[in-house]
Amino acid sequence: MRSHTKKDNIEYHFIIEYFRKYLKSHLVAFFFYILTVLFNLSIAYVMMQVLDKAIVNRQMNDLIFYLLCYLIGSMLLNVLQVTIDYIYDKIGKKILVTLRISVLKHLFKLDGESLTELNTGFMLSIMHSDIPLLETVLTKMFPSIIISVLTSIGFILLLLFVQPFLLLIILFFEVLTFFVQKKIGDYVKNINEEFINNNTKSYSILQEIFSNAKNVIIMKGILFFTHKFLSNERNLMKSDLKLEVSQTVSNAANNACNALTNFIVLGIGGYMVLKNKITIGGLVMFLNYSGRLLSPISVISQSYIQYQQAKISINRILNFMNHSTKSKHNGIQENDFKGDITFHNVNFAYKDKRVLMNINLEALNGKVTNIIGASGSGKTTLINLLMRFWDINSGIITIDGINIKDFNLSYLRNKISVVSQDVIMFDDTILNNLILKQKIDMDEVIKCLEMADAYDFIMALPNQLDTMIGEKGVTVSGGQRQKLALARALLLNSPIIIFDEVTASLDNVSAKKIENTILKLCPNKTIIIITHKLSISKLSDYIYVLDDGSIVESGTHEELIILPNGIYSHMYSMK
Ligand SMILES: Nc1ncnc2c1ncn2[C@@H]1O[C@H](COP(=O)(O)OP(=O)(O)OP(=O)(O)O)[C@@H](O)[C@H]1O
Ligand SMILES: [Mg+2]
Incomplete structure (x- = not known):
């Protein structure tokens, strides 16, 4: 039971935390909000005076005075409204950025x-649906409920003062029309949901097609996807039409309700004017403001729906934020990092x-381990x-004798660069892909490109280092990507460099060049080369043969080559 209560409070605490963060701006905005209530009431009162004091009594001076008050009041009200909106928009946008950044930071710690x-898809919907949905709830939702209640109480008191009987009749009538409007609103909402569902489906079908267009053609999937898209498009069209019609009908019904209210106010109020029970100014005030009396009910019910949706979004965000991370902020950061790696009974x-x-394995600084x-x-x-x-189940992995779990995580990761099997290039220029926003000397970039045998092909590209690559840029071959990845790793200049199948997609000449580069790095770095080919093993200092998760042979090339029935010697003889 207790945990249930605690869970219920998660969203509430989340909202409160963001209120606290921007408390000062909230207080300023709320002060302005209170002023708008006062201005609204005063303007209504002035309006009544224009009619009753000035026009009915034919007083020119009063007319000018009240009209000026009206004009100035209305202008100031507008200025206040713009200021309030600006303050809340600013808080809202700041919250969006803060939330998105914290999600992103969390992602990198997973x-x-x-x-x-x-x-x-889940991550994108957190960023683009859930977080924006919170903007109103975390900024002006609660203040606007309070203000609409205060405004409504103010108008009820004012109209009560003008003509209590008319107010009672109107309130009764408004409650009736409120329920009619709500029923219509619910109906439109259901149709809107149906439309949104179909729209989302269409979106995901298109995403699937666009990101795989070439494969769709290769797999002969054109007919399949066209049908899939078309049948959803038909549903979408139906629900869209239904939505349009129901919106038009609902607008007409709302207008009819408003006309009926005016009819009642004018009918009963007009009769009262004839009987001197209300002034013309009072009647006009009823006409202008009676529509607002129940506005807190709709503000609260809309806010309730928003709050329910926000609760789901907050939960999704918090669920993601609760994913376990590996961060160790207070781990070792400063040591004389050499890079001697050992796996012990892992x-x-x-x-x-x-x-x-x-697994028992050693990869030492200054050596090439294969x-x-x-x-x-x-x-x-x-x-x-x-x-x-991932963390190991048993055993220990150390670097320079220190358990890797005791290092600060980003410090540890910064010491290791991996040229991996699947090379990722970001949607940016080649240069930015290489330096990844670090400040690196151009000479250094060129040196590393030459070492990775990538310089010549880049220089042959139309914009050389400024050529766009990645999703929207030029396409480079698998081998060229591998070379760029190698250059990127060399630029990082980490003490440990791991090559995971780097030469797999290269021709023999390039592979030889790159292998030479790797060997040249050796004197002050820990080099690990992972392969299923033997190309570089002869030049490595030490070789481990991994078979189905166990190290079955280890030694230098000369030692392994003479093992009778050895996997290595067998592979070597097949080469
Ligand atoms: N994230 C993961 N979750 C579950 N199993 C995984 C995961 N990653 C890899 N595996 C499994 O672990 C085993 C070892 O995978 P690993 O990627 O280490 O192999 P590899 O030796 O690098 O192979 P290759 O030469 O094809 O790259 C495989 O059976 C694979 O299916
Ligand atoms: Mg692999």
């Missing part, structure tokens, strides 16, 4: 499992799937563990 299971499973068994194994034997997993995307 552990490997959460990262693997991350759903792009066992690891992804959930229930055992992947590494009793890990060889068939596809799926667990090579990339070794990197995942070293970078702490």
Whole structure:
């Protein structure tokens, strides 16, 4: 029971926290809001005076005076309204940015499992649907409820003072029309939901088609997707039409309700004017403001719906924020980092799937360590563990004798660069893809490009280093991407560099060049080369052969080559 109450309060605490953050601006805006209530009431009163005091009594001076008051009051009211909106908009936009940044920061701290299971659609909807939905709830929702209640009480008191009987009749009538309007509103809302659902479906079908257009053609899927899109488009058209019609009908019904209210006010009020029970000014005030008397009910009911939606969004955001992270802020950050890696009796499973068994391995600074194994034997997993995307189940991994769990996580990750199997290029220029916003000397960039054998092909591109690459840029071949990734890793200049199948998609000449580069890095770095080919193993200082999650052979090329029935020697003889 207690935990239930606690859960209920999560959203409430979230909202309060954001109120507190911008308390000063909230107080200023609220003060202006209170002024608008006073101005609204005063303007209504002045309006009555224009008719009753000035026009009816034919007093020119009074007319000028009250009209001036009316004009100045209305202008000031507008200025106040703009100021209030500006303050709340500013708070709202700041909150959006803060929330989005904190989601993004959290994302980069997630552990490997959460990262693997991350759903792009879910993340995008948090960023683009859930967070914007909170803007009103976290800014002006509660103040506007209070203000609409205060305004309405003010008008009720004012009209009560003008003509209590007419007020009672109108209130009764308004309650009736309120329920009619609500029923119509609910109906339109349901149709609107149907429309939104169909629209979302259409959006996701299109996304699927656009991101895979080439594959759709290759797989002969054109007919399938066209049909899928068309049938949804038909539903969308139907619900769109239904929505348009129901909106028109609902507008007409609302107008009819308003006309009826005016009819009652004018009818009964007019009769009262004839009988001298109300002044002309009083009647005009009823006509102008009686429509607002029940506005707090609709403000509250709309806010309630918004609040319910916001609660769902807050929960989705908090759920994501509760995903486990691997952050260790207070870990070791300053040490004489050399980069001597050891795995000692390491066992690891992804959930229930055992992947590494009793791994003992050493990769030392100044040496090239080669890990060889068939596809799926667990090579990339070794990197995942070293970078702490996952933590091991038993054993210990150390760098320079320190358990990697004791390092500050970003410090540790900054010390390791990985040139990985799947190279990602961002939608930016080649240069930005290489330096990733760091301040790097151009000479250094060119040196690294030459080392990665990428300089020549970049210079042949139309805009050279400023050529756009990635999603909307030029397409480079798989091998060229690999070279760029290598140059990027070299620029990072980390003490540990891991090459995961870097030469797999390269021709022999390029592969040889890159292998030479890697070997040249060796004197002051820890180099780990992961391959399922033997190309570089002869030049490596030490070789581990990984088979189905266990290290089955280890030694130098010369030692392994002579092992009878050894996997390595068998692979070498097949080469
Ligand atoms: N995130 C994950 N969750 C569950 N299982 C995984 C995950 N990543 C890898 N595996 C499994 O772990 C095993 C080892 O994968 P790993 O990527 O380490 O192999 P690899 O030796 O690098 O293979 P390749 O040479 O094909 O790159 C595979 O059976 C794979 O299915
Ligand atoms: Mg791999």
